[in-house]
Amino acid sequence: MSLLSSSLAIRRPLYLWNLMIRDSTNHGFFTQTLNIYSSMAHSGVHGNNFTYPLLLKACANLASIQHGIVFHGHVLKLGFQEDTFVQTALVDMYSKxxxxxxxxxxxxxMPKRSVISWNAMVSAYACGSSMDQALSLLKEMWVLGFEPTASTFVSILSGYSNLDSFKFHLQGKSIHCCLIKLGIVYTEVSLANSLMGMYAQFCIMDEARKVFDLMDEKSIISWTTMIGGYVKIGHAVEAFGLFNQMQRQIVGIDFVVFLNLISGCIQVGEFLLASSxxxxxxKCGCEEVDSIENLxxxxxxxxxxxxxxxxxxDLIIVKTILSWTSMIAGYAHSGHPVEALDLFRRMVKTDIRPNGATLATVLSACADLGSLSMGQEIEEYVFLNGLESEQQVQTSLIHMYSKCGSIKKAREVFERVRDKDLTVWTSMINSYAIHGMGNDAxxxxxxxxxEDGIIPDAIVYTSVLLACSHSGLVDDGLKYFKRMQNDFGIAPTVEHCTCLIDLLGRVGQLDLALDAIQGMPLAVQAQAWVPFLSACRLHGNVELAELATVKLSEISPGSSGSYVLMANLYTSLGKWKEAHMMRSMIDGKGLVKECGWSQVEVSGSSHAITTGNRSQAGL
Structure with a gap:
């Protein structure tokens, strides 16, 4: 029987081999395609100009350059150098x-080229983000009389998916103008989708929306692109509004839509919306997709x-490292470091090994808990598992040791980092800042x-200003506040402004601090009045403190902090009647004063101590 099968294989004509190769390729069985060709070659049958494009397509999808080079050799040997179809498939294979x-x-x-050949080469450059070469080839193609098709522009627009510079934004707008002149913007849904995707990448959602609204036919990708674009720029309300329209259009929903919607819920933070x-x-049965479960x-x-x-x-049957990290981070970032550490201990008892993100999150929990002993255990784990070179872990170790009071250990970790990036430098500078070591910072x-030539950003400047504030370095603080804007074009944030007010307030320059606050936007003033009021209490300036209290009560009527600070100021000056009046206002307005609490580590165990409560809760 095997001899008969072998005999039939030998006598099988080329067209039957081609049919088998075509069917396996069209069904996505690319490895099988290569195996069929191997059997065909062993039977002594050579391929033709129908065979090799299919084989090269299989290589492209498998990203198998080794097989592709072999087939290129066969193409040359069999004399298909002038076959445009085969040569175009080679261009596409090398590109993929x-x-x-x-x-x-x-x-x-290539002695002869078709529009498809030009498109393949343009796509090769665009996929590699070589947009200047792609556009140059587009111009050459046009000059030589090959009119670009919708596919040409889809390739170019898709190339902008990983680019965000202003230069490329202008190029993208030029392509849009070109499409309008050619009158092909809406000839294919894929072209309009790519155009919207380009604008979404550059966060220009007004232009993306214009394209979307003018589309006669919209695909699921059209809706997903727009919803994702709105979520990206933080406009969750517009994203959900568009989703409601999408449902009325009876468009099928896929899991990508849910990824965007869940990301929108994360931005908004509203439980009812999230549960909906x-x-x-x-309802759509997408709950078991890994990425959705973790989100x-x-x-x-x-x-x-x-x-x-x-x-x-708990309902996830096969938990990945991302599942564990998501839950650990949820506890850590919600002020539950003990639960985060407990879950981490449970995780390391499984077969799952933590990655850099997991360890960074756990170290953050140790920092919040002030647990130096647990932090040191994590560092030992880092070294035992060869993760000490990951900068995310190194940065978290610096932060953890700093928050746990060991600035010396933080500096040791910092010195071990070989190629320090801005994040590592910022972490160490901030460590000095919170320890009042302004000159070191x-x-x-x-x-x-x-010396290292690293360009600072807004975050590191916050740490520098904080260092100046905690160390009373007024002149330095003012100098860096100006340099930040003049030398690097960094606009002051709320954090920068509050640091500046705190800096001026600590050294008693209250009038200067008041002038600075009054020159700030209202949104920033809401935060800046708080350190100003604290400074008024520190220096016993009742008049300015009363002004700050009035301003805070207008901006944040639901906060009890300003009344408490004012009451404490009156108490420190012996003005008991005024202090009692302030505390009565807290009760009269129905405000709640949050209890202060501290954590202390004793014999490896953490304990929380709450003011107003004599009990100590063991953690």
């Missing part, structure tokens, strides 16, 4: 295997419902900018 230079060599040697989206996820955990933690987040986590900042 990330050998753009080889694709260009094949393209340049979760209900839709369950649901994050969504509920952002909405302040750790119970629901934990319920989803400034010296390190100077070393970072001058």
């Amino acid at each position: 295997c990330f050998h753009v230079a080889s694709a260009r060599l094949v393209f340049d040697e 989206v979760h209900s839709l996820v369950l 649901l955990i994050t969504m509920y933690t952002k909405c302040g419902n750790l119970t629901f987040a934990r319920r989803i986590f 400034i010296n390190l900042f100077h070393k970072m900018t001058t």
